[in-house]
Every structure is written in C-alpha cells, then in structure tokens.
Amino acid sequence: MKFTKMVAAGNDFILYNGFDYTVNNYSNLAKKSCDRHFGIGADGIMVCEKSDVADIKMIYYNSDGSRGEMCGNGIRCFSKYVYENKILNKKSFTVETLAGIKTIWLETNDDDIVKMIKVNMGVPIFESNMIPVNINSDEVLLEDIVIDGINIMFSSVLVGVPHTVIFVDDIKHVDINGLGEKLESHSIFPEKTNVNFVEILDRNNINIYTWERGAGRTLGCGTGSCASVVLGKKLGKLDSLVNVKTEGGQLQVGLKDNYNIYMKGGATIICTGTMLDL
C-alpha cells in the first residue's frame, strides 16, 4: 500500500488513500504501520474515503489500534494531502469525522502548495456526562483528584475527543508520562482521556505538553490545543485568540461567539513510500 507520512505541530501520521485500497482492518493497519521499530512509525493513521454527507470522509486510528473520533493536527495533514494529491480540487471543503462535519480553508502559495490550513472545529461540550467524566457536577472545572498521593487540579471538555487539562506553573516539576498514563485510564474517565499539561505565558500564549489517549506521549495535539484554550478562556485565564506552542511546533486557536473553535496551522509532508507485508 502506498503511504504518505506527514507531521503537524510534532504529531506524525501515515495517510492512506481509501479510493485506491479497501482497508479491511483499520485497527491492525494502524498498529502495524505506526510501530516505530517494525513499521513506519507514527502517532496515528488516516484514511480518506467517500462521504455521503460531506466532500470527503476522514477515518482516524491511534497508534495502539483504537479509533479516534477526531484529530486536530491530523485533519490539517489530511486536508493538505487530499488537495495536493488532487483527490479534492477546491480550497474550501467539508470533512466528515465521527465528531461531526468540519469545514476547511486552505492557503496555498504560487506553486499551489498548501502552506496554512484553517479548520472550524465546532463547539466544545462541557457537560460532564457527555465528555464523559464520572463526577458529581454538571461541568468539570478545577476538580481535585489524587494520583500517587499527589493532589491534582484538572478540568475536562469534549472537543471531538475527551480532553483533560492541567494548568501548571513549571513543566519541569511534572512527571508527564507517569501522570498522563494514570489519568488516561483512570476509572473517572469511562472513555479514557487525552491529557494536556499547560503553562500559561500570558493571556495569548501557552506551552502545551501532551499525553494522548491511544498514542501515549506525543509532541503535540490539535484537539488538545483547542481544549486548553477553551478551558483557559472559560476559567478567565486566556483571551479568545491564543498562540499555542507544542513541543513539536505551533498553531493558533481562536474562539468566536459561544466558544466556536477555529484552529489554524501548517502541515508538512515527510516522505512517501510503499508499506509491504500487510
């Protein structure tokens, strides 16, 4: 199977063209191709397929073989991929995901190379039973949880996929892997959760460190960036337009009325090749 490997804000993905191949088992394809020793290596895979309700459908699977309803860095790579491979021939289109239909706008240079991708990510869901989080309050804002004897204050929101955000003063004092792994699978999160540790630099700039549901430690997360800005704004810590610095890059998140989320950033093609022995 021919593949394209891409990266956006440090999140790396393998893209397959579902118009050329029929994928029988996405989960196995994801596990096998994302393996960093016995595969190509990536945080997740995406397959483009025909949609009945939008211009195209995006299927996303995490590196552990679990399905993700949506992927923010992924959908920017996906949009560049379908445009530059001439699968779609327009610069604004809609993408069907398991988390609803997302609208895309592409900015290209004189050579028709996609330089910037803007995505309307839709509105976040704050209700605890919808995220879902097993907790005795309607929303999950600055709640306490004890992990390994340490008291942690967390907030959660659904931005296509469940996200938990922990605002920290200095990431150097945080055990990202240890806490990330324990929080991801904590019984309070019945569908598990992605975990974002966020340093606020000022009202328009944050640093984010990510532990992803289904992929572990990653160098960035698009939906996580959106979740962090949404919760930062809701808690009065951030303005409506924020530059997000991930460990692998950067992107911009803007909120319009009622937390309607717009995400803007780049995406890069690393290589193309052929995956054998599937």
Ligand SMILES: N[C@H](CCC[C@H](N)C(=O)O)C(=O)O
């Ligand atoms: N890296 C992705 C999130 C993938 C979703 C996945 N980790 C899940 O919750 O299933 C992003 O940029 O938004």
